Amino acid sequence: MSNEEHPRYHQNRRLQQAKMQRKIRRSQKRLRQLRVLWKLFLMLFMVFLGFFILKMPQWRLHTNAFDSLNNPSLEIVNNRIVPSQKVLSALRRNQVPLKPIFLVKTDNLKKSIMQLEPVRDVYIRRFWFPARLQIIVIERIPAITIAPDTEVAPIAFFSSDGKLIGREYMPLAPEFKTVRVITYGSGDDYRNWDRTKISNFKKLAATVEIDSGEPVEYIDYRNPKDVYVKIPTVNIRLGSFNAGTFDKIHRIPSLLPQVKMLNKKVKYIDLRWDTSYIKLDE
Numbered sequence: 159m160s161n162e163e164h165p166r167y168h169q170n171r172r173l174q175q176a177k178m179q180r181k182i183r184r185s186q187k188r189l190r191q192l193r194v195l196w197k198l199f200l201m202l203f204m205v206f207l208g209f210f211i212l213k214m215p216q217w218r219l220h221t222n223a224f225d226s227l228n229n230p231s232l233e234i235v236n237n238r239i240v241p242s243q244k245v246l247s248a249l250r251r252n253q254v255p256l257k258p259i260f261l262v263k264t265d266n267l268k269k270s271i272m273q274l275e276p277v278r279d280v281y282i283r284r285f286w287f288p289a290r291l292q293i294i295v296i297e298r299i300p301a302i303t304i305a306p307d308t309e310v311a312p313i314a315f316f317s318s319d320g321k322l323i324g325r326e327y328m329p330l331a332p333e334f335k336t337v338r339v340i341t342y343g344s345g346d347d348y349r350n351w352d353r354t355k356i357s358n359f360k361k362l363a364a365t366v367e368i369d370s371g372e373p374v375e376y377i378d379y380r381n382p383k384d385v386y387v388k389i390p391t392v393n394i395r396l397g398s399f400n401a402g403t404f405d406k407i408h409r410i411p412s413l414l415p416q417v418k419m420l421n422k423k424v425k426y427i428d429l430r431w432d433t434s435y436i437k438l439d440e
Contacts, residue, residue: 216288217258223291224249230290237295238334239276239327245293248274259289271295275323298323300330302337302359304348308376308388312338318360320353337363338376346382362387362403366394369410386426392417395437397430409434 223231227242232249234242248270255262264282271280271293279296298317305312313325315336330336337359341348363374366387378386379399387394391414396403406429417424417436425439 217260217286218256219254219259219262219289219291221254223254224252231288232291232293234293234295237297238331239297239300239323240274240295244274245271245295249293259284259286264291267291267293275321276317276327278317278319300334300336301356302339303330305338305340305376306342308340308378314348316351316356318356320351320356322349322351337374339379340376341379346379358399362399362407365404365407366410369407370394370414392424393426395426395428395430406430406434 220229220231223229224246227234227246232246234245237245249267251270252266262284264284268280268282271277276297277295278298281294281296283292283294284290285292298319298321300315300323301318303312303315311329313328315323315328315330317323339348339359343349359377362377366374366389370389370391372389372391375388375390378388383398385396385399385403387396394407394410396406409429410427413427413434413436417427420436420438423439425437428435428437
């Protein structure tokens with residue numbers, strides 16, 4: 159190759175390289191534009207998809223969620239005293255929320271259920287998809303039941319926190335172990351009893367059961383000045399129910415074996431006085 163051809167050769171090569179670089183830049187520009195368009199399309203698609211998903215009915219409670227206990231949008235659990243139908247009736251005081259479940263406020267629903275007397279607290283869980291509510295009821299613990307006579311079923315009960323619950327929630331399930339108190343309400347109206355009074359009845363029954371080794375069937379409080387406690391073996395006559403009553407009960411272990419050894423029918427063990435004795439049935 160001659161020396162004259164060298165400049166032209168290099169010039170052609172530079173032109174080819176410049177042409178190639180322009181092609182590469184154009185290709186890169188088109189690629190960037192395609193990426194921008196793809197991102198824009200993807201963004202619009204995600205917005206549309208999100209809007210579509212949020213509009214799906216599964217995010218919202220069905221309009222008849224509070225119409226029936228069999229509705230899959232509603233579950234009521236942990237209630238053993240309050241019937242589920244009463245919880246449902248409380249919910250019906252509110253309209254079924256129309257918002258997506260994650261935006262629903264449950265304060266009013268909880269407030270309505272809390273108006274039911276045996277309910278101590280309520281937790282409401284929201285499940286997102288499909289939308290549903292789980293009502294977890296925390297009930298008061300029954301402590302004593304009230305009956306007007308030994309042959310009559312209890313008509314009310316007191317919870318351990320001193321709340322009186324009426325007959326609409328009776329009878330209690332057998333699983334609840336309570337102290338049965340027989341009272342007419344005269345002389346000491348049970349509707350005025352407080353938490354301390356309830357605790358004293360529970361303490362009385364527990365003390366008798368420990369000292370006698372037998373379960374208490376009932377406490378006869380029809381005459382507050384002449385109280386009886388019934389256990390399977392015998393009646394225990396205590397007199398007035400006061401702080402000294404618990405000291406009297408500690409005499410039971412020495413008297414109960416004598417009652418069991420007698421061949422005669424015993425009317426009651428009398429603990430009213432300083433000297434205890436066994437009263438026979440005449």
